[in-house]
Amino acid sequence: MTKENQDFLTLADALAELNRKRLAQDADALCYAPSTAYGYAAAGRIPAERRGRAYFVRRSDLPVVAARLPLGGRARAPSAA
Template identity: 65%
Template sequence: MPAKNHDLLTLTDALAELNRARLEKDANASLHAPSTGYGYASTGRIPAERRGRHYFVRRCDLPLIASRLPVGRRRHTSPSAA
């Protein structure tokens, strides 16, 4: 059985990993949006390679990707008058 290449991650898995790391540091942290990640990958703003329908990133590029991707804002809901 061939060995898996653990160096490549799908962009979705990479964003999930980056968001988990942000939440471990601060439970109220803003997160990276998948739609923004895919937009940045398609325009070449973050290093990614496309294979078929999916984008892949190298695990070693995660710090660079985290520094280039903006984080979304948390939406705070106001207490509703019930």
């Protein structure tokens, strides 16, 4: 594999890597949602390249992707007090 191809990750792999790093620091941390990331990539809000049906990001752009994506969270049901 050439150096250029090793620099690119699929968006799903990039999110998995970012989420692993967050969870390694804090097991209860919020993670990045794939659906949000794909929407941001389609809108041009994160640096990504579309090739066919897939989005790719450069490994060097991971900090930018992490800074621009919001963290997901679970919807909390109101307590029945």
